[in-house]
Amino acid sequence: MTKARPTLFTIAHMYVLACFVVFLLAYGLTIVLTSVGYHRALAHGAVQLHPLARKALVTFGPWLTGFDAKTWVVMHRNHHQYSDTSDDPHSPVNVGFRGLFKAQLDGYARTQMALVSGDPTYANLGRDLELSWPTRTGRWYVPYLLQVAVGVVVGLSFGWWIGIALLAGLMSHIVQGAIINYFGHAHGGRNFDIDDNSRNNHPAAWLVLGEGFQNNHHRYPSSARFSYRWHEVDLGFVVCRLLEAVRVLRVVDKTLMPRPG
């Protein structure tokens, strides 16, 4: 006679698995929009988005990531321009690990205020982009309120932990940013002796789709691929290739980087 399975145990496991899958999907969506969309496409032009994909990104990106595309891009271009100097908006060289979260928020808020007030120094760095409605109108917090509302509705419908998993995934950009900005500029090896403190950090690269290879990226900012040596894995570039196969984008920098082994 076969023994009946402990149903409650199985349901509990399925629920935990569902929470994990929801978190992973929201986390993945956030990092793909940020790394492939905002970073490689909009900030550096390393990949060219299909016009409809570009329109969708700048329209819905702020609602999904909480970040205005133009503000993010201008802050990032400032980061490249002043990398690890006192004018870098978020360098661990200046503020360490504990100060990084605040530096990121302050840098974003400062960039946002400068763009809304029309400060030419900042405006010149983002002439190719428009401010989104929430930022333009000073209602930058509305996307976050919407995300919380969606989390509550999902929580009420499917259980609170599912709602929390969704929200944690959508809000993970703060942690993703800190992983890149801290480990990618504080810990790890360097392939290139360039004039900043950028590093190549493998665990960070696995967690944030290749973005941990900041040293490679700062050496070749226009390259769609951030990996250089054979053992460096850039999943973000894999996503670029997959999206290129379905014509969502085109990889512009075809030269890529050599792989010396």
Ligand SMILES: [Zn+2]
């Ligand atoms: Zn960097």
Ligand SMILES: [Zn+2]
């Ligand atoms: Zn960059």
